[in-house]
Amino acid sequence: MARQNLPAAQRREVTVEAVVDLAATRNPAEITTGQIAEHMHLTQGALFRHFPTKDAVWDAVMVWTASQLTRRLDQAEARGSSPLSALEQMFLAHVDFVVARPGVPRILFGELQRTGDTAAKRSARALIGGYRTRLVKLLDRCCANAELPADLDTEAAATLFVGTIQGLVMQAMMTGDFPAMRAMAGRVFSIYLKGIGGRL
Amino acid sequence: MARQNLPAAQRREVTVEAVVDLAATRNPAEITTGQIAEHMHLTQGALFRHFPTKDAVWDAVMVWTASQLTRRLDQAEARGSSPLSALEQMFLAHVDFVVARPGVPRILFGELQRTGDTAAKRSARALIGGYRTRLVKLLDRCCANAELPADLDTEAAATLFVGTIQGLVMQAMMTGDFPAMRAMAGRVFSIYLKGIGGRL
DNA sequence: CAAAAGATAGTAATCAGTCACTATCTTTCC
DNA sequence: GGAAAGATAGTGACTGATTACTATCTTTTG
Numbered sequence: 001m002a003r004q005n006l007p008a009a010q011r012r013e014v015t016v017e018a019v020v021d022l023a024a025t026r027n028p029a030e031i032t033t034g035q036i037a038e039h040m041h042l043t044q045g046a047l048f049r050h051f052p053t054k055d056a057v058w059d060a061v062m063v064w065t066a067s068q069l070t071r072r073l074d075q076a077e078a079r080g081s082s083p084l085s086a087l088e089q090m091f092l093a094h095v096d097f098v099v100a101r102p103g104v105p106r107i108l109f110g111e112l113q114r115t116g117d118t119a120a121k122r123s124a125r126a127l128i129g130g131y132r133t134r135l136v137k138l139l140d141r142c143c144a145n146a147e148l149p150a151d152l153d154t155e156a157a158a159t160l161f162v163g164t165i166q167g168l169v170m171q172a173m174m175t176g177d178f179p180a181m182r183a184m185a186g187r188v189f190s191i192y193l194k195g196i197g198g199r200l
Numbered sequence: 201m202a203r204q205n206l207p208a209a210q211r212r213e214v215t216v217e218a219v220v221d222l223a224a225t226r227n228p229a230e231i232t233t234g235q236i237a238e239h240m241h242l243t244q245g246a247l248f249r250h251f252p253t254k255d256a257v258w259d260a261v262m263v264w265t266a267s268q269l270t271r272r273l274d275q276a277e278a279r280g281s282s283p284l285s286a287l288e289q290m291f292l293a294h295v296d297f298v299v300a301r302p303g304v305p306r307i308l309f310g311e312l313q314r315t316g317d318t319a320a321k322r323s324a325r326a327l328i329g330g331y332r333t334r335l336v337k338l339l340d341r342c343c344a345n346a347e348l349p350a351d352l353d354t355e356a357a358a359t360l361f362v363g364t365i366q367g368l369v370m371q372a373m374m375t376g377d378f379p380a381m382r383a384m385a386g387r388v389f390s391i392y393l394k395g396i397g398g399r400l
Numbered sequence: 401c402a403a404a405a406g407a408t409a410g411t412a413a414t415c416a417g418t419c420a421c422t423a424t425c426t427t428t429c430c
Numbered sequence: 431g432g433a434a435a436g437a438t439a440g441t442g443a444c445t446g447a448t449t450a451c452t453a454t455c456t457t458t459t460g
Contacts, residue, residue, distance in 0.1 A: 005405045005458055027313045029229035033450065046406045048451060109309055112373055113227045128374055156387035159367045163388070166370060167363020173312050174328055187356035188363070195395025205424055205439045233416060246440045248417060 011050050014040055015057060016064045023103030028110035033057075055118050062111065062123035065104055069127070072097050077138070084147040084198050087138055087161075088189065094165055095185040102178045105169045132158050142198070149197040157196045164192050211250050214240050215257060216264045223303030228310035233257075255318050262311065262323035265304055269327070272297050277338070284347040284398050287338055287361075288389065294365055295385040302378045305369045332358050342398070349397045357396045364392050 006014065018040040022031050033054055037044040051057045076093035080086025098105050111124040135158035142148040168185055172178045193200065206214065218240040222231050233254055237244040251257045276293035280286025298305055311324040335358035342348040368385055372378045393400065 008404080011405085025315065027229070027315050029227070029310075029313065030315075032448085034448090043407055044450090045408075045410095045452075049405065052451095054450065106313060110229075110313060112370070113229065113306060113310060115225065115227050115230070125374060128370070132371075153387050153391065156384060156391055159371055159384060160364060160388050160391050161367075162370065163363040163365070163367020164360060165363070166366040167359045167361075170312070170328070170362065170366060171332075171359055174325055184356060184359060187353050188360050191353065191356055191360050191395040192391075193395075194397070195391040195393075197394070207425095208438080211439080232414085234414090243441055244416085245418075245442070249439065252417095254416065 008050055012060060015047065015050065016061050019057060019061050020064075020101055020103040020107070023107045023110075024101070028103075028107050029113075055120055058111065058118070058120035059123055061107060062120050062127065065107065066123060066127045068101075069094070069097060069104075069131075073131075073134070082147060083138055083141040083145050085200060087135075087142065087198075088193070088200060090138075091161070091165070091189050092185065095168065095181055098165070098169060098172075099178050099181055102172070105166075106173070128162075132162065135161055139196070147198060152196055160192065160195070164188055208250055212260060213264075215247065215250065216261050219257065219261050220264075220301055220303040220307070223307045223310075224301070228303075228307050229313075255320055258311065258318070258320035259323055261307060262320050262327065265307065266323065266327045268301075269294070269297060269304075269331075273331075273334070282347060283338055283341040283345050285400060287335075287342065287398075288393070288400060290338075291361070291365070291389050292385065295368065295381055298365070298369060298372075299378050299381055302372070305366075306373070328362075332362065335361050339396070347398060352396055360392065360395070364388055 015036065018036050019031065022035060022039055026035075033047055034044045036057070037047050047057075051060070072093045073090050076089035077086045080089045108124060108127070111121055112128070114121055136154050139148065139152065139154040139157050143150050143152055143154065168181045168188060171184070172181045215236065218236050219231065222235060222239055226235075233247050234244045236257070237247050247257070251260070272293045273290050276289035277286045280289045308324060308328070311321055312328070314321050336354050339348065339352065339354040339357050343350050343352055343354065368381045368388060371384070372381045
């Protein structure tokens, strides 16, 4: 059974998937190029035919993560019949994404922890920053739409939205039970919704 | 004449402080025994006269963190004139602790990311687990006291409490401005308070 | 066949941990 | 009181394992 040689672009995609897979059960900071290669049935040296450095691998992972999350949030937002229901859809979509890919939040946390100015870290910052901005805008639309009080502190509300998901993630990381997030997500979101003065 | 031989117990305390200091500006996962030793003006080898392994250092850091946080939460809770105001005091005390010691949340995140069964990770788990339990009990007392609705989902409320702080921490980590947390803390907490149906 | 992809076998750097030795305390005992 | 003796703390050079990354040879594939 001969191993198949993949074209470079495809090999890069497989590499990103391998990293996300590994991060689901391992500390991202401890993932080595050797482990990545082994997980995709490749030798360690061959990895560097497709990525100039290890950090380039992490950057590719961040780019993939950003595009995946954005795509899911776009779909969720479109599903909402109003700004406020779009907010709820986005919340649930984010939780679903994390449950499906538990490595993602771990990679994001790990990347934000890192110091120095790498491409991967800049991508991570851009992802979270863009997310927050998007939330503030959506919350503003809810206010304009009278679905939320006009005097709502939308910046604080956006921070709390992100924190709400993070609290769920942290609990999942502690218990190791990511699917349980889904059940808790609804309960936590309803408290959040009440906090921002919303009603669905 | 700066050189001085410290007694072992004192040296261990200095070591913990050095680690917490370093974690404020460096990725905890990248802190080496050499960096710790250098920061406390000691040779790397001497560190191992006081700790059998590097993980023992991390465990000592976790024990210190747990005791510090517990002490501050105890004081805050005592300051509260009622269960609900105690909850608010604890929130503010936690934020103050993080602002004073930015390395602490980074260390906690980093420790929870790690895999395998180390003493340090068990301590981290115990800290967060105990915190959550404590919150649920306090929230239950708020309900019994009619300061919060009797039908409040106290487990979800505890999860959100932790997440609220985490959201603030993540924002601080992104901007690098930890003191700004304090201003945002009040704004976010008031949304949280409304969410759990409280009024102060 | 030729170019892309992978295998094999390296290298230099870094890390946690060790060890023989030295410096500095503290206690003992005349 | 003070020197001898033992205990404690620190030094600096080291080791073996691991790491990201590279150089060279081999296989696959269009």
